[in-house]
Amino acid sequence: xxxxxxxxxxxxxxxxxxxxxxxxxxxxxxxxxxxxxxxxxxxxxxxxxxxxxxxxxxxxxxxxxxxxxxxxxxxxxxxxxxxxxxxxxxxxxxxxxxxxxxxxxxxxxxxxxxxxxxxxxxxxxxxxxxxxxxxxxxxxxxxxxxxxxxxxxxxxxxxxxxxxxxxxxxxxxxxxxxxx
Amino acid sequence: xxxxxxxxxxxxxxxxxxxxxxxxxxxxxxxxxxxxxxxxxxxxxxxxxxxxxxxxxxxxxxxxxxxxxxxxxxxxxxxxxxxxxxxxxxxxxxxxxxxxxxxxxxxxxxxxxxxxxxxxxxxxxxxxxxxxxxxxxxxxxxxxxxxxxxxxxxxxxxxxxxxxxxxxxxxxxxxxxxxx
DNA sequence: GGTATCATGTAAATGGTTACATGATTAC
DNA sequence: GTAATCATGTAACCATTTACATGATACC
Numbered sequence: 001x002x003x004x005x006x007x008x009x010x011x012x013x014x015x016x017x018x019x020x021x022x023x024x025x026x027x028x029x030x031x032x033x034x035x036x037x038x039x040x041x042x043x044x045x046x047x048x049x050x051x052x053x054x055x056x057x058x059x060x061x062x063x064x065x066x067x068x069x070x071x072x073x074x075x076x077x078x079x080x081x082x083x084x085x086x087x088x089x090x091x092x093x094x095x096x097x098x099x100x101x102x103x104x105x106x107x108x109x110x111x112x113x114x115x116x117x118x119x120x121x122x123x124x125x126x127x128x129x130x131x132x133x134x135x136x137x138x139x140x141x142x143x144x145x146x147x148x149x150x151x152x153x154x155x156x157x158x159x160x161x162x163x164x165x166x167x168x169x170x171x172x173x174x175x176x177x178x179x180x
Numbered sequence: 181x182x183x184x185x186x187x188x189x190x191x192x193x194x195x196x197x198x199x200x201x202x203x204x205x206x207x208x209x210x211x212x213x214x215x216x217x218x219x220x221x222x223x224x225x226x227x228x229x230x231x232x233x234x235x236x237x238x239x240x241x242x243x244x245x246x247x248x249x250x251x252x253x254x255x256x257x258x259x260x261x262x263x264x265x266x267x268x269x270x271x272x273x274x275x276x277x278x279x280x281x282x283x284x285x286x287x288x289x290x291x292x293x294x295x296x297x298x299x300x301x302x303x304x305x306x307x308x309x310x311x312x313x314x315x316x317x318x319x320x321x322x323x324x325x326x327x328x329x330x331x332x333x334x335x336x337x338x339x340x341x342x343x344x345x346x347x348x349x350x351x352x353x354x355x356x357x358x359x360x
Numbered sequence: 361g362g363t364a365t366c367a368t369g370t371a372a373a374t375g376g377t378t379a380c381a382t383g384a385t386t387a388c
Numbered sequence: 389g390t391a392a393t394c395a396t397g398t399a400a401c402c403a404t405t406t407a408c409a410t411g412a413t414a415c416c
Contacts, residue, residue, distance in 0.1 A: 002372080002373045002374035002375070002404075002405050002406065003373090003374055003375050003376095003404065003405055003406090004374095004375095004405090005374080005375075006278075006280060006283065006375095007375085007376090009283070010283060013283075013286070013287040016287070017289075021394095021395080021396095022395080022396065022397090023394065023395050023396075026395095032286075033283070033286060034276060035276060036276055036277065036278060036279050036282045036283055036286075037276055037278055037283060038275070038276045038376090039376080040376080040377065040378085041395090041396075041397085042376090042377075042378080042379090042397080042398080042399095043375080043376060043377080045396060045397055045398090046397085046398085049397095064384080064385070064394080064395090065384070065385060065386095066384080066385090067383085067384065067385095068383085068384045068385065068394070068395065069384095069395080069396085070394085070395060070396080071395095071396085083287075086284070087284050087287060087288075087295060088295065090298075090299070090302055091280050091281040091284065091299075091302070091303065091306075092302075092306075093306070094306055094307070094310060095218070095278065095279075095280070096214060096215060096216055096217055096218045097216065097277035097278065097279070098186075098216060098217055098275065098277070098278075099216050099275075099277070100186060100271050100275070101271040102216045102336050102339065103186065103189070103190060103193075103213070103216055103217060104266070104267055104271065105332045105335055105336055106193070106212075106213060106216075106332045106333055106336050107193040107196070107263075107267060107332060108267075108331065108332035109197075109329065109330050109331060109332060109333075110331060111328070111331040113331075115267060115268065116331075118270075119270075119271075122270055122271070122272075123271065126271075126272075126273070126274055127274070130274060148291070149289065150289050151288065151289060151290060151291040151293075151296075152285045152286045152287060152288035152289060153286055153289075155285055155354060156282050156285055156286050158350070159282065159347075159350050162346055162349075162350050163343070163346060163347075165346075166342055166343060166345075166346040167339075167343075169342075170338070170339050170342050174335060182376080182377050182378065182400080182401045182402035182403075183376070183377055183378090183401090183402055183403050183404095184377090184402095184403095185402080185403075186403095187403080187404095201366095201367080201368095202367080202368065202369090203366065203367050203368075206367095218404090219404080220404080220405070220406085221367090221368075221369085222369080222370080222371095222404090222405075222406080222407090223403075223404060223405080225368060225369055225370090226369085226370085229369095244366080244367090244412080244413070245412070245413060245414090246412080246413090247411085247412065247413095248366070248367065248411085248412045248413065249367080249368085249412095250366080250367060250368080251367095251368085
């Protein structure tokens with residue numbers, strides 16, 4: 001055995017909403033879900049093939065214009081079962097969230113270290129950008145707070161914003177503490 | 181090319197503080213740094229061998245009791261250079277922080293979905309435990325707020341606590357919003 | 361004497377990234 | 389016509405996990 005194929009479940013979840021192409025799946029990781037998982041098309045296409053072989057999904061060919069083909073994948077009953085099993089299986093442990101900036105910080109022992117301030121300010125910019133982006137997404141996708149369709153999507157967006165807010169706050173506090 | 185070997189730099193950073201054994205390195209991922217990166221001994225021992233071959237580290241044999249040997253690794257000038265280069269190289273992008281619970285949540289569309297509440301409460305327990313653990317660590321490792329030696333270590337612990345605090349807050353709010 | 365921990369390795373399998381590769385369609 | 393985007397794939401390489409394997413030492 002080796003690692004658990006989480007990507008498979010993400011793909012099942014996305015296809016379960018509506019039939020999609022590999023290209024559309026790839027795009028999904030640029031936004032939304034990309035906050036919490038990443039995947040390139042080179043990982044997605046072969047996995048789709050394998051999942052079809054395992055009868056979790058099927059595809060139909062579509063043609064755009066003269067020749068350009070695309071495969072639109074739909075979920076099978078087996079696929080739906082596997083998705084449901086995954087959703088019902090409780091998450092019993094938290095995995096480390098990998099953060100290269102934090103790792104570097106760990107090795108800065110001295111409060112006076114000249115690298116500290118530039119590291120912190122660069123990082124603050126990145127997280128502020130991300131926070132702004134997420135807030136734009138929220139405004140765009142959930143303009144009406146009273147009528148929320150995709151509730152889970154709303155929740156994770158809210159969580160991501162809160163997380164970035166907290167990250168910025170910590171960085172800001174640390175910077176002002178250093179420069180005081 | 182493929183993935184960037186971040187573990188190498190973590191190991192260099194740890195060995196740079198003081199000479200350590202593979203066993204001690206493995207233990208380091210159970211606490212402290214384990215918040216932000218994980219590694220098993222099966223990954224560490226071969227990498228140590230490779231790093232020694234690349235002349236980033238060297239080792240000396242120590243013997244405990246009659247026979248039990250251990251290799252205590254020290255950093256070389258090349259290793260120190262490589263560590264410094266890594267630390268100086270700015271972190272210009274944020275990577276997705278993988279969170280399986282959040283992914284599952286994404287696929288729950290309906291606010292009335294019966295799976296929602298148990299998922300949230302289980303997750304709250306996990307994050308509360310983690311927060312408590314981190315607060316214990318803080319009290320233990322940094323009892324005197326005025327005299328902080330390992331400043332980076334202090335900062336990342338502070339950050340981890342703040343992050344878990346925020347996670348718990350979001351879960352608590354979401355739960356009370358659901359049950360209202 | 362037994363159990364937990366110290367201590368170091370290897371093997372097999374899979375996950376994931378980067379690069380290579382090709383061609384069609386759309387919009388300017 | 390040309391650049392951006394749509395669309396799908398493969399190859400090579402490395403990271404990471406899980407399992408297999410062995411023996412010593414410390415503590416009760």
